[in-house]
Amino acid sequence: MSEVASDYDYDLFVIGAGSGGVRASRIAAGHGARVAVAEEYRVGGTCVIRGCVPKKLLVYGAHFAEDLNDAAMFGWDVPVKRFDWPVLRDHVQAEVKRLEGLYGQTLASNKVETFLERATIVGPNLVRLASGRTVSAAKILIATGARPFLPDVEGIEHAITSNEVFHLERLPKRIVIVGGGYIANEFAGIFHQFGSHVTLVNRSDTILRGYDESMRDRLLQISLAKGIDFKFNASFSRIDKREDGMLHLALDGCDDLEADAVLFAVGRKPNVEGLGLEEAGVDLGTRGEVKVDKANRTNVPSIFAVGDVTDRIQLTPVAIREGQAFADTQFGSGGVVEVDYDCVPHAVFSHPPIASVGLTESDARNRYGTVKVYTSDFRAMKNVMAGRNERSLYKLVVDEASERVIGIHMIGPDSPEILQAAAIAVKAGLKKADFDATVALHPTMSEELVLMH
Structure with missing residues (x-):
């Protein structure tokens, strides 16, 4: 001191x-x-x-x-x-x-x-x-x-953000969510499950930029199958509020939309x-x-x-x-303490959720050159019994030279809960052989992490 x-x-x-x-x-x-x-x-x-x-x-x-x-x-x-x-x-x-x-x-x-x-x-x-x-x-x-962040759009005062969404007076029958990141996709899943018609408008053609491509593609497939609409390469030019309270959304890149609410989730x-x-x-x-x-x-x-x-x-x-x-x-008295930003786990609480730690497949190839990729594409036992076709996808990214597991990516029920423990293995530098040598806990979804060949 x-x-x-x-x-x-x-x-x-x-x-x-x-x-x-x-x-x-x-x-x-x-x-x-x-x-x-x-x-x-x-x-x-x-x-x-x-x-x-x-x-x-x-x-x-x-x-x-x-x-x-x-x-x-x-x-x-x-x-x-x-x-x-x-x-x-x-x-x-x-x-x-x-x-x-x-x-x-x-x-x-x-x-x-x-x-x-x-x-x-x-x-x-x-x-x-x-x-x-x-x-x-x-x-x-x-x-x-x-x-x-709210962009400079005419009529932006009629929009809401994640700050106001928790205080809505009533559930919107039609909601347009602007953005492609984790907040936009999380609220898209939430409002869809509550019964709202959800349209997600994104200025690019990619959701969840920075996440593993396989996870992004799987979430998009599942979201489309559930009935969530996506408008890609589209941007807002104006928001008008009608006398009956409805919103008219003028867009570039796609047809105009009508909605009860528009939620902007385009960064912070x-x-x-x-x-x-x-x-x-x-x-x-x-x-x-x-x-x-x-x-x-x-x-x-x-x-x-x-x-x-x-x-x-x-x-x-x-x-x-x-x-x-x-x-x-x-x-304190222990000298300088620095935060280690390597291998920070991330989760998207979408429906179903995504969880990731370490390098994506593309980033790993750029950094290490040659990598091995192991995947498990399966239906959770509960989904099979319920007659639900939704499939989970787990991926291990392994550095070929050292055999270290340098990335784990998952989409499926309870993925964030499972990944928290798996992230320890990536942080500790464990190898694929360490995963293979671990006895599976059956019947669970997480056992797929030690059964990939």
Whole structure:
């Protein structure tokens, strides 16, 4: 800890109480630092309040649509199937509120002072709160996250983003989702299962750019078979709201569309506006991201940043790792702690979900030249019994020279749950022979990972 920390009101002031900010605050306080955190909206950040947690709860709710249909083949009589959106919406928000309270309790129990107001930087060691109070800190951490990006389209005020989708008054009968990334495909699956007619509009001809091509193709095939419409190489020129509340969507590249709601999921933008970063001399990147080194330090020695605001890997577990590494490095006694960004697992909670770790097949060929690819294309036992033709696909990518498994990609029921354990094997550098030598756990879907030849 800095020898002049006593000259400041706090050893650490954190702006943003999301996943990264809360972890950094808690760990720094555990090391004995005097810590304060400011949050202008709700403690918990994107993940807890308007991101992965409420979205995953919607995913759980959406799965019942197929499960209830399949139940008959397993002997269950479900005479009435009716979905009530307000019930799920309100229960999800109640759970979000509960988690928000727990995050607040965590900060309080670790003696972190919380200011529920906006904070801006007015100097290398000074922060001004919305109430007008100015406080000083030896170190300032920016953990303000990111927000959905909205393009400059006439009538864009009639669109919603992933922030507002959890608060819809009613379920749209027709929804147009704009984008081809994981958020767009997740909500396409969710709303389709809830009974909405879903059209996904993408400016290119590829969904899930950066994911393994086989997984992308399989999800597209399954989504089309389910009845989700796709409009590729299309873009918006205007959104008009009619007197009856319906939206007329004028597009380039395809016919115009009518919808009850249009959801834009075309990327996320770092939250840096109005924070005083440029006035403080903090360097920003081309997308507005806070530029940091491996120790999460900006070009201003007393100012640091972690999480989505740095636009490195926009994932909650990565933000948490960065927050922990920052706190341990700056306030612990173990020296510099760096986050290892190699082999970070990814999941798309689509219907069915995708999970990946390591290199895609194309990236592996570019890096290693010659690789071996093992696949298992099968129907899950439950789908066979239910008469559902949906097939799962697992893929192992192996470096031919070393026989190391350098990538695992899966699409099928529970793929993210299975991949978490499998990711350990890739991170540890295990070889294909290690997979082959592992006895299969039968009957499971995951056994396919050790049976590929």
